[in-house]
Amino acid sequence: MIAHTPCISELRRALDALPAERQRGFVRLSTPCRMGSPLGWLACQPLFPRLYWRAREPGATRYALLGALKTFESLPALERDQHALAALGGEPPAYFGGLAFDAEAPGWPGYGGCRFVLPRIVLACGAEGETLTLNLRFDDRERAAELDAARAALDSLSLACTLPSLAPQAYTREDCPGRAQWGERIERLAAPEQRRATPKVVLSRETRLGGAPPPDPWALLDAWQARAAGCFHFAMQLGLDDAFIGCPPERLYRRQGRYLESEALAGTTHCGESAQERRALARALLLDAKNGHENQCVYQQILTQLEPLSRRLDVGEAHIVTLRSVQHIRRSIEAELHPGVGDRALLERLPPTPAVxxxxxxxxxxxxxxxEAHARGWYAGAFGRVSLDDSDLAVTIRSARITGQAVHLYAGAGIVAGSRAEAEWRELDHKIADLMTLLHPATP
Structure with a gap:
């Protein structure tokens, strides 16, 4: 317990001294602190849910989040809460969470199709240092009960722990679909009638690693994000035996007021063994008709989805994004939204993007x-931070679910005219290569 550390004591004093006139709407109490690794801090806390978020820009703030003042399982409910708190005055809160890939398909138990959390406790680690924040709300709850709940949350906090090492494990591997089924599905999509109906379909694969104890999800994310520069980092843990983590390169959108940034990230090749080979592969990727068509399908569909919501739309030139194991074609998309367009309208229209x-x-x-026989759940959905003023969300590719029995890795490939089953299967392996290497380089 850290009941007597200065930052916790300071938050307790601020809570006890909270003026009655501030006990209206959303209230944020903050103090500087030194907690060390936010992932290590999260790993040893007793509160759930535990969430983590970091945008992909260099120096972006890392958010470690504990507990829930309120949880929202639909976008209308989230929007109502945002406007209800805004009407009471004060600084608008930030909510963290996201959406499953397809709310109408069978999902993962306990996750639902939509989940956004207004956290009770926030550890923010940024360029200006670390801040510990206690969130409260005085709207639809009794004052004394809210103060008691806030004190109980503070009293429960534990010291940051040392994350366990990732011990090599002899995992068994099972792919769904297997190679034969994968080829059959691509053959089906190649049929002229099917291709006319669906010029692009993103098929996915679940790779299940079992037969050995799964790793600590926070230790795995800590090691993974060190290899994932230029990517978003996120985690959502709803209970001890189920966590969803990821280091996705793709932004769903970033909104600041009415200004919106999105992107088309589609078209993939591997990185090669040398800088010279990497440059050659990047040039070939930009010139490749199949991958160029795949990217075009994506950005044209995003423009179609954004057009009713926007006064202005601009698309940038295609360029290459190089990650540790793969390279992608990316086109930036910018928009000026119509007045009144907010996150609900964007999240109802944009995901799932044509890239996934x-x-x-x-x-x-x-x-x-x-x-698809496996449940995608939140793979290829959305995750991030939303508020009335600004929001930033990633597409949850390059992600893994860690349960009490197994590690589930997910990857997808866009199937268009010219796709070949063996090449697309290799692309899936490239997309999970970083994580496979971390888990066990000898895993077959």
């Missing part, structure tokens, strides 16, 4: 609901 679902959306989702 397909084109046209309905036909692609219908195909996936019929032919």
């Amino acid at each position: 679902g397909g084109v046209p959306r309905k036909a692609a989702l219908d195909f996936l609901r019929e032919h």
Whole structure:
């Protein structure tokens, strides 16, 4: 317990001295602190849910989040809460969470199709240092009960622990679909009638690593994010035996007021063994007709989705994004939104993006609901931070779910005219290579 550390004592004093006139709407009490690793701090706390978020820009703030003042399982409920608190005055709060890939498909137990959390406690680690924040709200709850709940949350906090090492394990591997089924599905998509109905479908694969104890999810994320520069980092742990983590490169959108940034990230090649080979592969990727068509399908569909919400839309030139194991084609998209367009409208319209679902959306989702045997759950959904003033969310690719029995890795490939089953299978392996190396380089 850290009941007597200066930052906790300071928050207790601030809570006890909270003026009655401030006990209206959302209240944030903050103090400087020194907690060390936010992932190590999260790993040893007794409160759930535990969430983590860091945007991909260099120097972005790392948010470690504990407990829930309130949880929202639909976008309308989230929007109502945002406006209700805004009407009471004060600084608007930030909510963290996201969406499953397809709310109409079978998902992961306990996750639901939508989950946003207004956290009780926030550890923010940024360029200006570390800040510990206690959140309260005085709207639809009794004052004394809220103060008691806040004190109990502070009293429960533990010292940051040392994350366990990632001990090598002899995992067994099972892919769903297997190679033969993968080839059959690509053959089906290559049929002329199917290709006319769905020019692009993103097929995914679940790789299940079992037969050995799963790693600590926070230790795995800590090691993974050190290899994932230029990516978002996130985690959501709802209970001891279930966590969803990821280091995705793809932004769903970033909104500041009415200004929006999004992107089309589609078209993939590997990095090669040398800088010269990497540059050659990047040039070939930009010139490749199949990958260029895949990226075009994505950005055109995003423009179609954003057009009713926007006064202005601009698309940047195609360029290469180089990550540790793969390279992608990216086009930046900028928009000026119509007045009144907020996160609910954007999240109802944009995901699942064509980079992870397909084109046209309905036909692609219908195909996936019929032919994908595994549950995608929150893989290829969305995760991030939203507030009335600004929001930032990633597409939850390059992600893994760690349960009490196994590690579940997910990867997808856009299937268009010219796709070849063996090449797309290798692309899936490249996309999980970083995580596979961390878990065990000898895993078959």
